Amino acid sequence: MKELETKTVAEMVTENIKTAHIFKKHGIDFCCGGGISLQKACDKYNANFDQLVTDLEEVDKTDSRATNYNSWELDFLTDHVINVHHSYVEENIPLLLQYADRVAEVHGHHYTELLEIKELVKEVAGELSAHMKKEELILFPFIKKMVKAKKEGSGLPDAHFGTVDNPIKMMEVEHEEAGEAFRKIAGLSSNYNPPQGACNTYRAFYAKLDEFEQDLHQHIHLENNILFPKSLQLEKELRNK
Template sequence: MNNLQTRTVAELVTENIKAAHVFKKYGIDFCCGGGVTIDKACEKANVNVAELERDLLDLDKIVDRASNYNSWKLDFLTDHIINVHHTYVAENIPLLLQYSQRVLHVHGHHYTELKEIHELLTTVAGELSAHMKKEELILFPFVKKLVKAESEGTPVPETHFGPVDNPIKMMEAEHEEAGDLLRAIAKLSNNYTPPPGACNTYRAFYAKLDEFEQDLHQHIHLENNILFPKTLKLEKELRNR
């Protein structure tokens, strides 16, 4: 981790996923906004660079093999994203919407922000559902075809969407939209802090929202910072050979 200030947030998280916890602690976006240098990220978030560097340097230098996503083959990584993160979203969105509806019904008259939170969450649910289907039915199968073409020495398969850069740009834009919606929810909920005396459902709702956002950050990081750049590189290499 030499010359930390000139490295990007995404690079450090890609090298060691534990760095994500440090950036989360300081409120620095490591998924959609991970392409900026540490210097610029700290300036934007009004964070002391020296303190952030100290925490990053204190990270365990040994990366758990199970979390060393940067070394995984792309087809395996797409399966992981589907089996872990897409499954998580599909299973937890209905629960979040149930919590939201119940808390809004009981407490919405007093905590008026709950109505907007519910509306934002409903939008996130719809957008992520459509987004994941596009990845599972279009983009990820093409990634697997690229991996197969590389191993078999065959040409890049034809697509209806042109170069893979086209769907990737769309997915990145949708990631940004989802991130913006979750940030708005976090702000409205005071970073998922339930009000004093909140009932257990209220507390469970905010705790689950916090967990959901953290999973989404990891989900987007794997795609934006690892899967997508490597897919673009692989397609280019195959077309030029």
């Protein structure tokens, strides 16, 4: 119990990705705001610490090696992020935009929050598209070059952006912006709970937003809490060769 009090949320999710669902259930941000202790997170998000610990311990009993992203090679992890999370975003953004337009058009006169949600979805869609391209074309290829250099025993590859910390900081700022947009959407939508009697499209829109946010949280966690810190450490090792 004492150890869990001081362990950070990000550390818990890094050790076992399944705990992400527990933090989500308790309303605790584990990606952008994961650098605080469990006790502080409970205080901040008004969650019950004892219940959180109980739930986390239950997850621990069914831990699986398949979810231990922290043990993966960085080049493999970048491919996973692209193939799983970037693909998910690319596939689901058009659907979210269609839902947002349709639901706002039909119900926006009565439920005015839908108009704001529509604008936030459009904003996030554009930002994430540009964000992922920067990762795929600039940051991730450089991380792969560093992994290759370490395996071959060579030095740090050249980079036009200076240190890898520069693009990483930019990505982290953009993660925070996307996370903030979804915090607003969650608030406007009563945590994705449609009003009583809502049509199927309305309900499907909110369900897809909820699913999208959960994927985004895991996506950001893998980068902010595993890929980026390890990339910074790898650059440091190569520079000191």
